[in-house]
Amino acid sequence: MTARAAAAVLLIAAALPGLARAACPGNTQIEMNDCAASAYRNADAQLNAIWPAARAAAANWGGDGMLLDAQRKWIAFRDAACAVEAGQYQGGSIQPLVHAECLRRLTEQRTADLRGLLPL
Template sequence: MRHLEVTLAALLACGGLPGTALAACPGNTQLEINDCAASAYRDADAQLNAVWPAARAAAAASGADGLLLDAQRKWIAFRDAACAAEAAQYGGGSIQPLVHADCLRRLTDRRTADLRALLPQ
């Protein structure tokens, strides 16, 4: 357990994990923290899926629907590959699911903001 505490402290000090990831997931065990991070990602994904129809409609209005759909598919592939690479350095460790889920949440939040920016004001 001490090794985990040192690892978490090092990650926070080096910016490897955002402090909010741990603050938002208070748990007593790594499993509880991992589950909370996975839940935060599911919430972020739900927000992205809620914005998607409006972003796609806005793109369709300008004739860019196909371009946005292609970009979204490529973004999903990028997100999955980037987060797999970020979590790989913790392969086999109990913190790996936390790192992976937090990366998915972070990139999904950014994509949701990008899609919102496409919406008419």
Template sequence: MKHLYALLLLTTTITQASEDCRDPVTQSAMNICAFQDYQQADAALNAAYKKRVATLDKAQLERLRTAQRAWITFRDAQCRYEAGVYEGGSMAPLVHSSCLTLLTEQRTKDLIAPLDQP
């Protein structure tokens, strides 16, 4: 029963956070909404990556994988750096997720751009 209550509470919190994302007021809601934005950006990145992979030969695919791994390392380090200013504070998750979102959206554009060229 205790687990059921925890699941219900979590589901309610997530649902409320989704509704609050239209105009989040509390820091907690802003943090949750920023993380949801990142999840959407990450899903778009994964879709763009799959499209890009489908167009590459074996050598280019290996180069892309190397570049993607390096980019992920950069993205994660950059966002830890940016959020580090607020370490221990309630804004740190918002800054971290916002950074992840911005860099992920930029990377998605980079992956899509060659597909748009004739």
């Protein structure tokens, strides 16, 4: 990687929300992409773990159907939003990292939102 390309990657990475937080180690783009994908899978597992409790909490007031509908719409939103965010890097080696980071960030936020539905 040339110095110019490395500087461009650093500038892009600095501009990506939450990328530093994900703290993916790696010396190659492939390693960083794999790490970001793993971080997303972990976030998705956390969301899936809290889902049954959130749905049960919503069922207590008759809102489980509304929550399921909202979750389906949120998934469509997440996928579309992350496609747009990563789309500007179409064809570039950083695109998978940007896409996975977006999925992770939005999934973690949704998990926090679902936790808010749980009784105290």
